[in-house]
Amino acid sequence: MSIHVASEWIQRDKTISVRNKYDGRIIDEVTEATPADAERAIEAANGAKDTMAMMPAHERAEILRETSRLISERKEEFAEVMAAEAGKPIKTARGEVERAVSTFQLSAGEAERHSGEEVPIDAQPGNGNRIAFTKRFPVGVVAAITPFNFPLNLVAHKFGPAFAAGNTVVHKPATSTPLTAVKLAETLFDAGLPRDALNLVVGSGSTVGEALLNSDDIDHYSFTGSRAVGKRIKERSELAGVSLELGNNSPAIVHEDAPDVADAASRIIDGAYTYGGQMCISTQRILVHESRHEELLDELISQASALTLGDPLDENTDVGPLISEDDAERIEEWVESAKADGATVELGGGRDGALVEPTVIDDTSQDMDVVCQEAFAPIVAVQTYETLSEAIELADDTPYGLQAGIFTESHQVGLTAAMNIECGGVMINDIPTFRADQQPYGGSKESGIGREGPKYAIEELSEERVICFRPNEDLHLN
Numbered sequence: 001m002s003i004h005v006a007s008e009w010i011q012r013d014k015t016i017s018v019r020n021k022y023d024g025r026i027i028d029e030v031t032e033a034t035p036a037d038a039e040r041a042i043e044a045a046n047g048a049k050d051t052m053a054m055m056p057a058h059e060r061a062e063i064l065r066e067t068s069r070l071i072s073e074r075k076e077e078f079a080e081v082m083a084a085e086a087g088k089p090i091k092t093a094r095g096e097v098e099r100a101v102s103t104f105q106l107s108a109g110e111a112e113r114h115s116g117e118e119v120p121i122d123a124q125p126g127n128g129n130r131i132a133f134t135k136r137f138p139v140g141v142v143a144a145i146t147p148f149n150f151p152l153n154l155v156a157h158k159f160g161p162a163f164a165a166g167n168t169v170v171h172k173p174a175t176s177t178p179l180t181a182v183k184l185a186e187t188l189f190d191a192g193l194p195r196d197a198l199n200l201v202v203g204s205g206s207t208v209g210e211a212l213l214n215s216d217d218i219d220h221y222s223f224t225g226s227r228a229v230g231k232r233i234k235e236r237s238e239l240a241g242v243s244l245e246l247g248n249n250s251p252a253i254v255h256e257d258a259p260d261v262a263d264a265a266s267r268i269i270d271g272a273y274t275y276g277g278q279m280c281i282s283t284q285r286i287l288v289h290e291s292r293h294e295e296l297l298d299e300l301i302s303q304a305s306a307l308t309l310g311d312p313l314d315e316n317t318d319v320g321p322l323i324s325e326d327d328a329e330r331i332e333e334w335v336e337s338a339k340a341d342g343a344t345v346e347l348g349g350g351r352d353g354a355l356v357e358p359t360v361i362d363d364t365s366q367d368m369d370v371v372c373q374e375a376f377a378p379i380v381a382v383q384t385y386e387t388l389s390e391a392i393e394l395a396d397d398t399p400y401g402l403q404a405g406i407f408t409e410s411h412q413v414g415l416t417a418a419m420n421i422e423c424g425g426v427m428i429n430d431i432p433t434f435r436a437d438q439q440p441y442g443g444s445k446e447s448g449i450g451r452e453g454p455k456y457a458i459e460e461l462s463e464e465r466v467i468c469f470r471p472n473e474d475l476h477l478n
Helices: 035-047 049-054 057-073 075-085 090-113 153-164 179-190 205-213 227-236 261-277 290-305 325-340 388-396 411-420 454-460
Strands: 003-005 008-010 015-019 026-031 131-138 141-145 168-172 198-200 220-224 241-245 250-254 283-289 344-347 359-362 379-385 403-407 425-428 462-469
Touching: 003 035, 026 075, 026 179, 035 049, 035 141, 035 168, 035 198, 035 205, 049 131, 057 075, 057 090, 057 153, 057 179, 075 090, 075 179, 090 153, 090 454, 141 153, 141 205, 153 168, 153 179, 153 220, 153 454, 168 205, 179 198, 205 227, 220 227, 220 454, 227 241, 241 454, 250 261, 250 388, 261 283, 261 290, 261 379, 283 290, 283 388, 290 344, 290 359, 290 379, 325 344, 325 359, 325 379, 379 388, 388 411, 403 411, 411 425, 454 462
Parallel strands: 141 168, 141 220, 168 198, 220 241, 250 283, 250 403, 283 379, 359 379, 403 425
Antiparallel strands: 003 008, 003 198, 015 026, 131 462, 344 359
């Protein structure tokens, strides 16, 4: 497959092999971009800035709506590509396609609503004859740097608002999942996006990534990935804008008055094991009141035992492989370390290559890697507590702050948790893994900066300008 630079699809002999994450076979080759390719891509994106900025909002909206329609039409193609290159179970991949369809539709709507406001400047004495309003303008060139785990919808959350606001984009997808990015770029061009408005460069962070960071012609970096890389982008971005989503180890509190523990367990299972737990808001830490501990543990073990581990292209598979065998080995080490420190593995804990069994670990503590680090794997770590304040303290005892959840029958308990856990979102009577694509999504502390969701991202990717008009003559009738 090719990369796309300066309106051209480029294919060379030097390639990156893309492997099926279940059986390891090579499924395709993608041209490896060079730093020079990245520089040309940035130059092309800068050259297209005026075209995109001057394109009427209704035209940008129509391109995004047509993209949505074409993705829906090509649903099975996208799903099969993701199942192979990302190891995402096919039924989960289809769900991601449906979300991307919605994300582009939402972005189209925001393109039409994207506007400024009147400034009541005459509220200050001496300004009675002036009229002021604001107008929003695109920032220019957006570098979109995306991870492997949501190779379609997460990219849609960067592309949709960027194009809705009238920006151009240089995209660097994860080298392990570039095929979906190529297919999405083709779809956008088929929908009418100007060819130089989107440039796609596939390569490592040390080459292509560094070229993007070294450029003075990037106006905004939109990145989802690790804390270490996110911090580096922020340090190097200078005056360019940044939007960073850097992960989490999401806590779910099951309080003593949780109305339905079986339902809470079912939602936790969904949030912890969908796509092998490889989500930034995967439900990882379970904080359960000591009076409901045994009940919840039994439900978790029973329901997780029923999950099917295997080939992502099998319609019956619930949990596929991790993105690499190295990640599976890391999780195996973390589980063994937790056991050595006194934790009890109630279910799973084993692996076969990159396949990691759905795992439930009880009797965990705050200093264990399975608790204090981001696992990105199909595991849950269970802890008990006595009081609500203890639960909130445990939930908040982390450098991360993306999302949290609490199950309770009490509005007061739910709102108390929401007011005191420092994070970007608290889900009451739901798992922290819940995300609606139109909500403001992002974190605090080391989970990042800025918010996604088309309405909110478009504000990050545009700049407000005030326009003040002083008429030459008094506007009032005599």
